[in-house]
Amino acid sequence: MAQENRADEVAVQGGLEGVRSTSPFSEEELNTRTGHRPDFLGGGITLPLPDAGGTQIWLHYTHFSILMDRARRQALLTVVDIDGAKWVNIKRRKPDVWYPDPRLKNDEQPERDFFQKADPSFNPARNDFGFGHLVRRQDPNYDEPGDDEAAERSEYETFYLTNASPQAESLNSGPWNTLEDIVLDDLKKTLRIPAVVLTGPIFDKKPPLLHGVFPIPRDYWKIVAWRSGNELAAVGWRQRQPDGVMPDALESVSVPFDGKAGEAWLIPIEEIAALTGLDLALYAAADTYRMRVLGFEGVEAAAPAFPLPVRASDLLMAETLLLGDDPPTPAPLPARGLAARMEVSSDSTAGIPAMAETWSGPGDEDYWTDITEDDVAAAAAAEGSTLESADAAPTVSWAADADSIDHAHLVPTPASGAFSLRAEDLDLLAALNDLPVDEAGDTPVLFGLRGCAIIMDHNQSAGEVTLRDRRPDHLAPRCVLGVWNRRAGSVHVFPGSTVPDRRAVVSWKASRRSGNLLPTGLYRYVVGPHATLRKDGTLNSRPGCFLLRNASGDKRVVVVRRSNDDLAYDLADMTDRTAPGDNIHPTFFLQPTDFSSFGCQTVVGTADSGGNHKGAWAEFRAAAGLQDKEGTPGKPYLYMLLTGTEAMLASAVRRNGLLGDIQARRALRRLRFGSKGDAVLRLQARLGLPKRDGDFGSFTAESLNALQRGLPPKNRCDGIWTPDLDAALGWGVFSSFGV
Incomplete structure (x- = not known):
């Protein structure tokens, strides 16, 4: 391509290799880029870019667009079109070279020190945060009719600093990279379908600042959207920065990361929208999350975590959704055997006096x-033996x-x-x-x-x-x-x-x-x-x-x-x-x-x-x-x-x-266990309890459960007194609501 030698024509910023001082493409050239196409998936599906507000601005590149927050000096959202059928492999240049975008001022985008200079408040010895691609280097690489340089140009443009986010190296080169490899490799080698991928950071309300200027995201998220028949389908996940790279006082209990190639945590897209404030309603409406983790009658059947590695065809439920089939029917839960139940006390506590609390x-x-982590590790190390062997976990x-x-x-x-x-x-x-x-x-x-x-x-x-x-x-x-x-x-x-x-x-x-x-x-x-x-x-x-x-x-x-x-x-x-x-x-x-x-x-x-x-x-x-x-x-x-x-x-x-x-x-x-007051006193009187103290203790709970078992439908109880049950029996336990 005409621009392939431009990296050699520009000076190195500050004498350090890695970030150049000028762009390989002029502002006029970049202004001709059209970025993400809303109709890229076809089939009548339209995925427009969310509106930019405040200090935000959309920057378009070849086959991808970036929503830049000039106040934070980094991207809030990237949207890239991937064409699995036309994908072109672009050999990586060594070493990586990054460029400022001439459409922004220097203080509206990242700078070299954010990724190469240690900050004593984080780690005085080294900078643990690297140039994390939001749009992956190989994602947008495909040529267009009449434009046989589009693939190479798009790969080149992923190295603009606007596409760099401060990811911990152990995340950037570990599970985040692995997950991206899975999606891209299967999209191009097996599925060979078009897909739209959205990526962005998640910030705390008061994020830690690298060098007192650059906000560090706590987590990262990604959404893959594709066409199932003529319908949109989407899936989202979230991964966090690993423990140990953030200041100790800022550790949180958000979705965990185990410090190595651990797990890709699927979450509902509506959660991503809530965390970021972005308008992702189109993707949330097409979210396949509930198909993956919901079981019989809307009950969640499994934790939303999928171990790596998996195929993208598994991640995208390709066998079902690419063919436009109906969602899989969850297997019913085991039979309950209602008639076989009987009240049996624990052997260890038989003999507790009726009124004792x-x-x-x-x-x-x-x-x-x-069962501790050491037990799990020991069991896993023992050949043919695991802690799960006698658990019958599937049932x-x-x-x-x-x-x-x-x-x-x-x-x-x-x-x-x-x-x-x-x-x-x-x-x-x-x-x-x-x-x-x-x-x-x-x-x-x-x-x-x-x-x-x-x-x-x-x-x-x-x-x-x-x-x-x-x-x-x-x-x-x-x-x-x-x-x-x-x-x-x-x-x-x-x-x-x-x-x-x-x-x-x-x-x-x-x-x-x-x-x-x-x-x-x-x-x-x-x-x-x-x-x-x-x-x-x-x-x-x-x-x-x-x-x-x-x-x-x-x-x-x-x-x-x-x-x-x-x-x-x-x-x-x-x-x-x-x-x-x-x-x-x-x-x-x-x-x-x-x-x-x-x-x-x-x-x-x-x-x-x-x-x-x-x-x-x-x-x-x-x-x-x-x-x-x-x-x-x-x-x-x-x-x-x-x-x-x-x-x-x-x-x-x-x-x-x-x-x-x-x-x-x-x-x-x-009213339930631990409730206290006049309403409980009225309930105890209706139950005919010899001790009526207005305190919903174990004897009141046992008596209410026994009452419920005799009411239709038989043999069903939860020990909770509700307005509906109160009205059905006409007991007047609740004299009013909210007191």
């Missing part, structure tokens, strides 16, 4: 077995909403999606469930949201967090645990789990010794050591956790769910009034790939017998006020366990200005 005898915890499932003790009272469940959560939303939920959180005084209230994902945490947005409703699966942490500081009006959120792991689900069915699902409600904990027995019979104690006990050390009696006939918890499962010792402790994994829980509530992270707390778990403890290894043994805490769906509904009430609307409040008005 605490118990000093044995419980589930006497049979706990913590462990989450019940459909209509059968779930957590969601049946909310059916029909609204469509899940991203939502903001504030302290006032938790206050609304506490009030409408009569949960006496004011008893915590100045101590923060711990909370759990069963089935929930973090999109934007407390480090990224002051005063609120952004979450997404989803469902657990017993395989990986798919819940949110948090700390609600009522005095400060703040909410801190962390990834974790509020359900037992798959080993525990199997364990109860096999042995009836331990393994349970703790129902939603308000529970009382104290600070203390989480203790289990090692395989050699010695005690393994981790100080500074939260125990489901009272100050004297007695276990609290609660009503849990257990499954005898299958590996899913539903409305027909047995209830067990027991003292399970369901503590709050770390998952014993630093990444959300697994967790260890036989009914405990867990936060991603680790702890050892020396009181060394790590990961999000350490941050959770600190937010709760535990400043040293042991915390304050015996200090009481309240723990409010609800669902991501209820948090989403409460958020909607606030955002839609419906706090005074009776029907909106009715949708969330409930």
Whole structure:
């Protein structure tokens, strides 16, 4: 091509090879570029570029366009057209040479020092951030009719500084590059189809600044869009900068990255839109995410993580979507066997007095077995042996909403999606469930949201967090645990789990010794050591956790769910009034790939017998006020366990200005374990309980479950009192809604 020697004709900026001082193409030449074509996919599909606003400007190159934020001096979005059928391989020039775009001022685009000069606030020895291509060097390389230099020119133009983003080298040359290779290689070699690829950064609200000027993205995202028949299909994923390259104080609990070629994390495109503020509605409407991760009756069947490597044809679901077929039909969940169920107490806690709310005898915890990262590694190293061998993991499932003790009272469940959560939303939920959180005084209230994902945490947005409703699966942490500081009006959120792991689900069915699902409600904990027995019979104690006990050390009696006939918890499962010792402790994994829980509530992270707390778990403890290894043994805490769906509904009430609307409040008005007040007193009177104290404890829960089992449809209960049930029986428990 005519420009192929231009790199040799320009001076090197500052005498360092890598960034040239002038552009190989003039401003006039670049102004003739048309960039992304909205009709590139054909079939009547049109994908226009989002509008530029404020300090943003669209810059067009050969086969791709860049939305440049001149204030941040880097791209917010790139859109590239890839033609798999006409793709041309362009040999890479060594070394890489980058150029400024003459259409921008120097202080409106990156400069060499951002990628080549060390910043003491990050790493005084070296710069860990390299020239990360947003539009990959080989992506736009194809020739046009009458233009046999287009492929080579497009590759050349990917080296404009406007296309460079500060990616950690271990990400840029590792999993991000691997994933890009997978997509491009299969698009050009196997699928040979046209596709549009969008890429961009995700910034914290106050991102760290390299050299005090250049904002460093926390994460990166990518969307691939293609044509299925005459319909648009799309998929998106997100990867984060690896731990260790950002200042310690800025670490967050966003989608994790394991430091090596780990996993490509698929997420809904609507989440990408929420994180970036970009108009991605066309792509979100065509998102195939739900086809990939949703199972029977809208229940999520798997964590949205796909191990690398995979083929692009798998990633794009090519066998189905390129042919325009209907989405695959998920396999139904195992049969429930309703008639076979019976109420059977745990062998370990039989004999708890009917009215007792605490118990000093044995419980589930006497049979706990913590599975740690070391156990997983040891099992993987043993030939022919894994921890999964006896788990029957494929049969462990989450019940459909209509059968779930957590969601049946909310059916029909609204469509899940991203939502903001504030302290006032938790206050609304506490009030409408009569949960006496004011008893915590100045101590923060711990909370759990069963089935929930973090999109934007407390480090990224002051005063609120952004979450997404989803469902657990017993395989990986798919819940949110948090700390609600009522005095400060703040909410801190962390990834974790509020359900037992798959080993525990199997364990109860096999042995009836331990393994349970703790129902939603308000529970009382104290600070203390989480203790289990090692395989050699010695005690393994981790100080500074939260125990489901009272100050004297007695276990609290609660009503849990257990499954005898299958590996899913539903409305027909047995209830067990027991003292399970369901503590709050770390998952014993630093990444959300697994967790260890036989009914405990867990936060991603680790702890050892020396009181060394790590990961999000350490941050959770600190937010709760535990400043040293042991915390304050015996200090009481309240723990409010609800669902991501209820948090989403409460958020909607606030955002839609419906706090005074009776029907909106009715949708969330409930009594459940831990509720307290006059409404509970009226319910206890209707249930005919000999002890009526207005406190919804284990005996009230057991009695309500027994009542529900006798109502049509038979043998179904969740231990939650709703306005609908109150109206059906005419009991008048709820005198009004919202009080």
